[in-house]
Amino acid sequence: MNLSVPPAIEAVGLVKRFGDATAVDGVSLTVPTGSVYGVLGPNGAGKTTTVRMLATLLRPDGGQARVFGHDVVREPTAVRSLVGVTGQYASVDEDLTATENLMIFSRLLGLSRSDARRKSAELLEEFDLVEAATKPLKNFSGGMRRRLDLAASLIAHPPLLFLDEPTTGLDPRTRAQMWETIRRLVAEGSTVLLTTQYLDEADQLADRIAVIDRGKVIADGTADELKASVGMSALQLKLVDKTRVEQTRSLLAESLGVEVAITPEAGRLTAPLTDPSVTPELLIRLREHGIAVDEITVSKPSLDEVFLTITGHGTDESDSAAAESDTERSVA
């Protein structure tokens, strides 16, 4: 690898304040060219604000950031010519049709009329929007808007793409389509910075993940490293016959080789699970001993648990977080 090539993103100590609230409090990131970097955090953690600063949409109050070696404050035009931004709130023109949107953006990027027309047609085809090409966006579904938004970001083949919560609020099928599209872009060589609230999404798409909370990066590593730091899945059992809790406990402890916790009143047992695929065998063993199970759940660590483990507090959606995300929008 050529060491003289600057990383796609190099941010050091970025700070952004809105009034008294500090939305981003010293975020540092390095995103190597050609990788997918996930920024994971709850609502209001400062993800959108960070992306907006890196994309020259907000001026940082402190710190520095470079995109392919270009300073985001001093060389905004250079940065803008290298990035595509797809926001959480689709940034396309509601009053125009899909084709008109793509034509206008293409023309603004300096394409000739015929090139713009060809490019628009190509992108509509690629993003499965041909049927809706001449309809005003007002009649579009959320998923279609998001796809058009992404298509608009790709007109100039930007080497760096910011995808700010690209699947928040989408139904599972549309989310899967969006993931496919993102994978294809990466395969074609784009560098992607992706923000998400979903551990699963970061896990699926990102090479490296930064966990961000209350404006600070609190953990940084590959998906596996992050998961290892969080712990494993948990098995929860509820028995029909509460008197057999103790017997079940020793059976599970013996089979899994771990401590099993009991909530005696409810007849519930909880055990950490390194490999969830052993669950069927456990159930078979319980049946062999004639123990009837009323309820069973195997759950992966949720984002809540990630946060609880790393920060010592939950995702805190209600109070400060919501207030901050309001600020972000009104300033935007």
Place this chain on the structure above:
Amino acid sequence: MTTATLVPDTRSTHPGPPPAARSISLSETVAQSITMAHRGLIKLKHNPEQLFDVVIQPLIFTVMFTYIFGGAISGDVKSYLPIIIPGILVQTVITASIVTGTQLREDMDKGVFDRFKSLPIARISPLAGALLSDMVRYFIATTITFAMGLAMGYRPGGGVIGVVTAGLLVMVCAFAISWIFALMGVLMNKASSVQGISMLILFPLTFMSNAFVPSHTMPGWMQAFVNVNPVSHLVTAVRDLANDGHFGIQVVWALLGAAIIVAVMAPLTVRTYMRKT
């Protein structure tokens, strides 16, 4: 047109950093502003109800003011028409330019302005484009006002050339004045406050002028203002052109005033717009 802003799709084979645009030339700025103006026209095509005010207002105001003031000021309607039609024209078109500021504010609150900001385009182009496409509104208002006047018996002595030149002058000046309201649009947080403040500016400017009533009937202190009011100069210039076909010093004053407004307000508006990001 250059394609310097396009990054060639060669990053997998090229080890170096991708080439970046350095600056935006004047010709690119103009092209981008025209594209943004085109966007404004497409929006009007999809929402023709936005032209309601520039169609209805000239119809109502021309009839109303002419018949209310005609007898009192000039003795009869026919001899009042050469005074009032240029006055109504200027007032209507300047009022139409307020909407530019309000709509700009509403537009800027939409997500699409984020994309405009993230594109490597001149910062002035989304603003200039919006203002340019509103020239269509001024054209409609101008045409309807003159048509109403003609229907009511107005026979402009300047002929076709005089009337067309007068119409163009009003449109150019309204474009210049719309930069004032664009600044309001960029400064204020709500479209309704833009509307309110702009009305406060507009009313004294249009009524404390010679647009409806000869200024010598007013008290001295007010005449002092009326005589320096740029709206008075514009109204006089329009009367000179439309009624006499005379291209006089007032036309020069009106154009000079328009140029000064753009020279001051456009950079101020763009700077405010950039600072707000």
